[in-house]
Amino acid sequence: MSNLIQSAKSQVAELTQKAYERAAAAGQLPGGLEVGGSVEIPKDVSHGDYASSFAMAGAKAMHMAPRAIAQTLCDHLDLEGSFFDKVEIAGPGFLNFTLGSRWYGQVIADVEREGARYGESDEGHGEKVMVEFVSANPTGPMHMGNARGGVLGDTLANVLSMAGYDTWKEFYVNDAGNQIHKFAVSIDARYHQLILGEENFAFPEDGYHGDDIRELAQAFRAEHGDGWLEKSEEERQEAMAQFGLSVNVPKMKEDLRRYQIEYDEWFFESSLHESGYVRETVEMLTQRGWTYEKEGALWLNTTELLKEKYMREGKTREQADKLDLKDDVLRRANGFYTYFAADIAYHRNKLEKRGFSKAVNIWGADHHGHVARLQAALDGLGLDGSHRLVVVLMQLVNLLQDGKPVRMSKRSGKAIALHDLLDEISVDAARYFFNSRSSNSPLDFDLDLAVREDSDNPVYYVQYAHARICSLIAKLAEEGAAVPAAGDVDAALLVQPEEKALLKALSMLPEEIRLAARDYDPSRINRYLVELSGDFHRFYNACRIREEAPALRDARLKLADTTRAVIAGGLGLLGVSAPEKM
Structure with missing residues (x-):
């Protein structure tokens, strides 16, 4: 479970702190200070691979110029056995650390050791999380919004699982009401x-x-x-x-x-009514004083619940009172429970009965007004819905062909159905394109681009990189050059800028997965794979492999194979195939 980006940052902080302690013990810096400072990755690699602001952060407390502090720290730094080869002072007092071959070799070793689980972490500590997505009404075919929500939810669940969450995929069937x-x-x-x-x-x-x-x-x-x-x-x-x-x-x-989506459960709304769970949930809200009767119907005091929610989030009572809020009917005068009542019961079932610590829902952006109301209702049940219910809102899809919007289905003359789309393009292209933008951005889906076989098509571009590497490995194997083990590779030979850029890109997958899980944004994986493939193509064009001496040839071959493994793993998260030939 490696994350060499975070490991390198932590090591910079640790090396700097120890240098400060040695300098303080030698009487060259004031001792006993708690100095913060940050460790960042500079955009310009000429400034080093990691930059520490320790000297500037400590300048005021030490009553010294930052560059003088930085020089003293440099004099007491011990890089022996670390990831870094050198440290330089830059600008007002940054300490710029440059990575050495030990770190680059570790990237290769980590990918080999972790295999398909490379990028996995314990960030989620086994927390039980349900991802509910699509949940389309079973009254007709699934459409474009469902197609986007399907791959978004499925990929997000995959990412959360890799980030250490105990993840469950669910489809809520609205078979009542x-x-x-x-x-x-x-x-x-x-x-x-x-x-x-x-x-x-x-x-x-x-x-x-x-x-x-x-x-x-x-x-x-x-x-x-x-x-x-x-x-x-x-x-x-x-x-x-x-x-x-x-x-x-x-x-x-x-x-x-x-569409390559399998659920852990298809949960039927009717089961909530038949078991009496909806009635019981509404009674609980009544017992807690959150309902009232009017004109024969039972209402939820959503207004007051929302005001309390907003005040907990920092609004004043006066601000909350000015909001245009409305209450919701839970049970109609004819005795039938509303969809909202069933929705509250369903989410109580998730959080209370089945014990999920978080319920993550993928909803269309047109449901944005429903989010706070449902969270507030769960707050009213004592289930902390404001924190435990996470709703990822998804913007619309614009389907384009010949540069123009496609509005009609060839089959039915109505809204385009998922099965119509999958008759036109591959599942790989559909899954990749629908996850290519963050959920809060509208998505233009270009049908012509999705079937093109060139570098403008991102899924083709990434899959081609994988196939290109497989072809290279096969040719070299015919010539007697097999992919070596990581322990047999001399990473110190990989000194070209394209080699180092590719190794850095490979190290980024664990961090990208961590951030994608944190932000509920699996489209980060798409962007990462395009950038990684670009780094590979630049490396392949700049660095010969077959013609080099055996040691360098093997190091570069191992680097290519490591890239193949990471691309395959990333595509697997997206539910997209990694072809060996194209």
Whole structure:
């Protein structure tokens, strides 16, 4: 579980602190001071690989010029056995540390030792985290938003797992409530029209108008005949809802499996109602004084819950009072519980019953107004929803072809479905492109670019780097030059700027995974892989391998193979293949 970026930073801080202690013991610097200072990676490598601001941070307390402090520290630095070859003073008093061959060799050794787990850490300390994503209504095909949310949630869960979290992937099936009633009514109306004629039975204006509803009605009739017209409306629509779900949910699973997404659980909303968990959750809110009755309905005092939440976050009561807040219905006058009530119960189930320390949800940006309300309701249950419910909001996708927006599906004439997209482009391209921007940025998905086989297509560019290395290794193996073990490589031979840049890039994967998990932004991995591939191509073009003397040839071959392993691992996090030939 190495992170050589953090290890090098820590070593700079430790070396500097020890140098200060030796200088203080020699009477050359004032002793007993707690000096902070920072360790950063300079953008310009001519300034060294790591820069410490210790001398400047201690100048005021020591009553000395920073450069004088820096010189004294340099005089007492001991780099023996460290990652660093030299230290220089720069600017107002920075200490610039330059990495040596021991560090570069360690990068190669770490990748070899950790294999597919390179980049793994214990940052999450085994904390149980659920990532719930897609959770599309089972009333029709999945669309572009679901496609983006699918790869975002799946990749984020992979990243969190690598960062040391105990991660669970879940799909919440909304198989109850108003949308399912509308689904059943829509199938029922098409069923009537098939038997009676469209002109003899009106289709509800707010019904689902897609061709998939017609197909479900036809399939229901083919299986059950025309006799269901004689059943009661309630019995008929219940049967049609269950029939529609029995067709649509497996289709969703099939589409997502094709998209390389597998869930740990498909959780059904109906189970919350049938078990009485929704009712129990609402009763708990009532017992805690957060509900009231009005016009026969039971309401959640969302206004007061949100005011308390905002005041905990630093707003004053006066500021909270000025917010335009509204309460929410939990149980309608007809006795039916609302979707919001079920949503509160579902998240209580996550945090309380199943014991997840955090619930991470991937939602469309149009749900942003719902985030604080749900967090506040969980606060009202004593579940600290403001901290334990994390919602990653996802902006819209703009699908482009020939530089113009694509608005229609060839198959249905409606919104573009996930299965339509996967008929047009590869799963690799879809997964890579949908995760290529941070969730809070709109995404332009260029269909033409996604199928191009050149360096402008980022997934092709990265996969080509991997395939190029595999081809190189195979050719050298035919010539009798096998990839050596890390212990047999002399890293001191890797002195060219392109070699060092590539080794530094390889060392960055653990840090990128850590930051991606911290920020809930798995698109960092995409950007990292493009940059790493660029560093490899520059190395490959600048540094000969096959023609060199055996020791240098083997060092460069090992560097190439190490790059291959890291690219494969990064693509694996994205759920994208790493081809050996292209």
